[in-house]
Amino acid sequence: xSATGQFLPPPPLDPPERLLLGPGPSPVPREVLAAxxxxxxxxxxxHFLRAMDELRAMLWPLFxxxxxxxxxxxxxxxxxxxxxxxxxxxxxxGQRALVAAHGVFGARMAEVARxxxxxxxxxxxxxxxxxxMEGLEREAKKGGYAVLGIVHAETSTGVLxxxxxxxxxxxxxxxxxxxxxxxxxxGLPVEVERHGxxxxxxxxxxxxxxxxxxxxxxxxxxxxxxxxxxxxxxxSWYLDLALLEGYxxxxxxxxxTAPIQMIYGLHEALRQVHLEGLDARFxxxxxxxxxxxxxLEALGLExxxxxxxxxxxxxxxxxxxxxxxxxxxxxxxxxxxIEIGGGLGSLKGRVWRIGLMGTGATLSTAxxxxxxxAECLTQQGHTVPADPIAxxxxxxx
Amino acid sequence: xSATGQFLPPPPLDPPERLLLGPGPSPVPREVLAAxxxxxxxxxxxHFLRAMDELRAMLWPLFxxxxxxxxxxxxxxxxxxxxxxxxxxxxxxGQRALVAAHGVFGARMAEVARxxxxxxxxxxxxxxxxxxMEGLEREAKKGGYAVLGIVHAETSTGVLxxxxxxxxxxxxxxxxxxxxxxxxxxGLPVEVERHGxxxxxxxxxxxxxxxxxxxxxxxxxxxxxxxxxxxxxxxSWYLDLALLEGYxxxxxxxxxTAPIQMIYGLHEALRQVHLEGLDARFxxxxxxxxxxxxxLEALGLExxxxxxxxxxxxxxxxxxxxxxxxxxxxxxxxxxxIEIGGGLGSLKGRVWRIGLMGTGATLSTAxxxxxxxAECLTQQGHTVPADPIAxxxxxxx
Numbered sequence: 001x002s003a004t005g006q007f008l009p010p011p012p013l014d015p016p017e018r019l020l021l022g023p024g025p026s027p028v029p030r031e032v033l034a035a036x037x038x039x040x041x042x043x044x045x046x047h048f049l050r051a052m053d054e055l056r057a058m059l060w061p062l063f064x065x066x067x068x069x070x071x072x073x074x075x076x077x078x079x080x081x082x083x084x085x086x087x088x089x090x091x092x093x094g095q096r097a098l099v100a101a102h103g104v105f106g107a108r109m110a111e112v113a114r115x116x117x118x119x120x121x122x123x124x125x126x127x128x129x130x131x132x133m134e135g136l137e138r139e140a141k142k143g144g145y146a147v148l149g150i151v152h153a154e155t156s157t158g159v160l161x162x163x164x165x166x167x168x169x170x171x172x173x174x175x176x177x178x179x180x181x182x183x184x185x186x187g188l189p190v191e192v193e194r195h196g197x198x199x200x201x202x203x204x205x206x207x208x209x210x211x212x213x214x215x216x217x218x219x220x221x222x223x224x225x226x227x228x229x230x231x232x233x234x235x236s237w238y239l240d241l242a243l244l245e246g247y248x249x250x251x252x253x254x255x256x257t258a259p260i261q262m263i264y265g266l267h268e269a270l271r272q273v274h275l276e277g278l279d280a281r282f283x284x285x286x287x288x289x290x291x292x293x294x295x296l297e298a299l300g301l302e303x304x305x306x307x308x309x310x311x312x313x314x315x316x317x318x319x320x321x322x323x324x325x326x327x328x329x330x331x332x333x334x335x336x337x338i339e340i341g342g343g344l345g346s347l348k349g350r351v352w353r354i355g356l357m358g359t360g361a362t363l364s365t366a367x368x369x370x371x372x373x374a375e376c377l378t379q380q381g382h383t384v385p386a387d388p389i390a391x392x393x394x395x396x397x
Numbered sequence: 398x399s400a401t402g403q404f405l406p407p408p409p410l411d412p413p414e415r416l417l418l419g420p421g422p423s424p425v426p427r428e429v430l431a432a433x434x435x436x437x438x439x440x441x442x443x444h445f446l447r448a449m450d451e452l453r454a455m456l457w458p459l460f461x462x463x464x465x466x467x468x469x470x471x472x473x474x475x476x477x478x479x480x481x482x483x484x485x486x487x488x489x490x491g492q493r494a495l496v497a498a499h500g501v502f503g504a505r506m507a508e509v510a511r512x513x514x515x516x517x518x519x520x521x522x523x524x525x526x527x528x529x530m531e532g533l534e535r536e537a538k539k540g541g542y543a544v545l546g547i548v549h550a551e552t553s554t555g556v557l558x559x560x561x562x563x564x565x566x567x568x569x570x571x572x573x574x575x576x577x578x579x580x581x582x583x584g585l586p587v588e589v590e591r592h593g594x595x596x597x598x599x600x601x602x603x604x605x606x607x608x609x610x611x612x613x614x615x616x617x618x619x620x621x622x623x624x625x626x627x628x629x630x631x632x633s634w635y636l637d638l639a640l641l642e643g644y645x646x647x648x649x650x651x652x653x654t655a656p657i658q659m660i661y662g663l664h665e666a667l668r669q670v671h672l673e674g675l676d677a678r679f680x681x682x683x684x685x686x687x688x689x690x691x692x693l694e695a696l697g698l699e700x701x702x703x704x705x706x707x708x709x710x711x712x713x714x715x716x717x718x719x720x721x722x723x724x725x726x727x728x729x730x731x732x733x734x735i736e737i738g739g740g741l742g743s744l745k746g747r748v749w750r751i752g753l754m755g756t757g758a759t760l761s762t763a764x765x766x767x768x769x770x771a772e773c774l775t776q777q778g779h780t781v782p783a784d785p786i787a788x789x790x791x792x793x794x
Contacts, residue, residue, distance in 0.1 A: 010668070013432060015435050015448075016438075022439050025440070039415065039425075040608045045736065046730075051412075054406075076474060078653050078656060080634070115630060115633070213656030213657075256475050261658065
C-alpha cells in the first residue's frame with residue numbers, strides 16, 4: 001500500500017525464454033505468440049466467427065475425420081476440461097463406464113466418470129505397462145457399458161496405447177469409445193474415423209505447440225445422438241456440448257464469451273501444423289524421439305517404457321541410483337534454461353519426463369537436452385559411458 | 398486439400414481494430430496485449446509461480462478483502478465457469494438455494510444450481526427491475542437455505558443491485574452469500590468483506606479490460622469451511638476448488654496446466670487497474686456513464702433502467718419504434734468499427750447494450766459512440782432532437 005492507501009502493483013512480468021521439454025507446455029513458435037497479441041474482437045464479430053469456422057475446418061483433418069461427419073470444436077478451458085466434457089455429456093447417472101487405467105490420466109478419467117455418477121469399472125495396469133486389452137475384453141463381454149474410456153498417449157508414463165482393437169472391444173461392451181489424445185494430437189496419427197472413436201479430446205500445449213488454455217474436441221455422429229437423447233441435461237452447464245453447439249454452430253447463440261486470444265493462438269498453431277503437413281510432422285516427432293532415446297541410453301540411462309509401446313513425444317527415463325532427481329531438474333532450468341518434468345503418481349521421484357513436442361521435436365533440441373543432461377549428471381558424479389550426441393545422430397542417420 | 402492430400406490452411410488472422418463497446422470484451426490496453434505475447438513458461442516454473450502469487454496479491458484489494466482472509470484465485474475458464482465453480486462447490490445435492498433472478502444471469506445461476514442437484518427457489522423480478530429484496534426476505538425467513546445467489550451487475554439489463562441488505566437476508570436464510578460480479582469488478586466497488594460476501598466471481602473481459610478466458614474468484618473463510626466439510630467431492634473435477642487450492646497454494650500440486658498467456662494478460666490488466674487506483678477507476682466509469690446517458694437522452698432515446706438502479710459500465714437503451722436494431726448494430730460495426738450489443742432474453746430486439754468498461758470508460762469513447770449512433774439513427778430516419786456531444790459534455794462539466 002502507498003501512503004494514500006493505493007495498492008502498489010508488482011513490476012511487469014519478464015518471463016525468461018525457456019526451452020520447454022517437459023510434459024507441456026511445449027515450445028511455442030513466434031507466429032503463434034504474435035497471434036495472441038492481435039486486436040481483441042467481440043465474440044460475435046463476423047471476423048471472429050469466421051476464425052472459429054476456419055479453426056473447425058483445420059481440426060477435422062487433424063482428428064482424421066471428414067468435415068461435417070460429427071462435430072469438432074475447441075472448449076474454452078484446458079485439456080482436463082476436455083476429459084470432463086466428454087464424460088459428463090456421454091454418461092448419465094447410473095450408467096456404467098469401463099476405463100483402462102495405466103497411468104495418472106486413466107485414473108483421472110475414472111474419477112471424473114464417478115463424479116458424473118457413473119458406475120465405473122477400472123481395468124488397471126501397472127505404470128509403464130500398456131493398457132490391459134485382455135482385461136478390457138473380459139469386462140466388455142459382460143456388456144451394458146455406456147462408455148469405454150482410454151488414454152491414447154499416457155503423459156504420466158510415456159506409454160502409447162494401440163487404438164486398433166478398441167472399436168471391437170467397445171462394440172462388445174455396447175459402449176461409445178472415448179479417447180484421450182492430449183499428448184498425441186498433432187504429434188502422431190489419431191485417426192478417429194479409422195479407429196471408430198466416438199469422442200476424442202486433446203489440449204493445445206503439447207504437440208500443437210500452442211500455449212495451454214483450450215481443449216480441441218471431436219464427437220462422432222453416434223456421440224451426438226447420445227447427447228441429443230439424454231434424459232436430463234449434462235451436470236455441467238459450462239461444458240454442456242448441446243448448448244455449446246448453439247454457439248459454434250449456425251445459430252451463433254450466446255452461451256459464454258469465447259476466449260478470443262486463445263482462439264487466435266490455436267488458429268495460428270493449426271495453420272503451422274497444416275503448413276508443415278501431418279505426415280511430415282509425425283515423422284519429425286518420431287525422428288527426434290529416436291535421437292533422444294539413443295542419446296539417453298548412451299548417457300547410461302534406462303528408458304522406463306520398452307520400445308514397442310514407447311510414446312515418441314514424451315519419454316520417461318529412470319533416475320539412476322544416487323542421483324538427486326529434483327536437483328538435476330533445477331540445474332537444467334537454472335543453468336541451462338531447459339525445463340523437463342518429474343514423475344507423477346507412482347513414478348514420482350523415480351523418472352524424468354522429457355517432451356519433444358511440437359516445434360520442440362527436432363534433432364537439435366534433442367541434442368541440446370542431451371548435452372545439458374550430461375553436464376548435470378556428471379556434476380552429480382554419474383559416469384557417462386558414451387557420447388550421447390554421436391549416439392543420437394547415429395540413430396537417425 | 399492439395400494434390401498430395403495435404404490440407405491447405407487459411408491465411409493468418411488479421412482482425413480489425415474495433416472499438417469494443419458491447420457487453421464485453423471491452424477495449425484492451427496495448428500493454429495487456431503485449432503481455433499475451435511474452436515467452437511461455439512451464440506451469441510449475443518458479444517465475445510463473447511468482448506471477449500467480451503476484452496475481453493473487455492484486456486480487457485481494459480488488460475484491461475488497463484483506464490478503465489471506467479467505468482465498469482468491471483465477472479459474473482457468475471464463476466467467477460462466479466462475480459461476481459454476483461457486484455453486485457446485487458450495488452446494489451439495491438436495492440442499493436448498495435461493496436465487497434472485499432479475500435478468501439472464503440470475504436465471505443462469507438458478508439453472509447451474511439445479512444441475513448441482515440443489516432445490517432452487519427463484520425470486521423473480523422483471524427484466525430492468527431491481528432484485529426483489531422483499532421477496533428474498535420473505536423466502537429467507539423460512540430458513541434452511543445453503544446458498545443465496547444474486548447478480549451484482551446484471552449484464553443483460555444494466556441493473557445494479559444494492560449489496561448492503563444481503564448479508565442480513567442471507568443470515569436469516571442460513572445461507573452463504575454468492576455474488577456475481579462479472580460486470581462490476583474493477584468498474585465499481587464490490588467490497589466482499591464490507592458486504593459479508595462468501596463467494597464472488599468475475600470475468601476478465603469487462604471492467605478489467607483483459608481479453609476473456611479467466612474467472613477471478615474470491616471465497617470467504619466460511620465458504621472454505623463449507624468446502625472442507627463437504628460429504629462428497631464437487632461434481633466437477635475441473636472446477637473442484639479443494640483440488641485447485643493444491644495448485645494455487647503452497648503445495649503447488651499438479652492439477653491441470655494453467656493457461657499461461659491468460660495469466661500473463663490478467664497480471665498486466667490488474668497492474669493497470671492498480672496503477673490507476675481503484676477510486677480513480679470507479680470515478681472514471683461513473684463519469685463516462687453520466688456522459689453517455691445524457692448523450693443518449695439528447696438523441697431522443699429512452700434508457701431502459703431508471704437512474705437509481707442504473708449500472709455505469711453497461712447501459713441498456715430502448716430501440717425506438719420503427720428502427721431496425723440489428724441494422725444499426727451492423728452499420729456501427731461495418732461503417733464506424735464500433736461494437737455494441739443487442740438485447741438478451743426478454744429484451745432481445747428491444748434494447749441495445751452499450752458498455753463503457755475498463756479503458757473504454759472515457760468521455761471521448763462515449764462521444765465517439767454517440768456520434769456514430771446519431772449517424773446510424775439519422776440514416777434510418779430517426780430525428781435527433783438535441784446535440785448529444787454537447788449534452789454529454791454538459792453532464793460531466
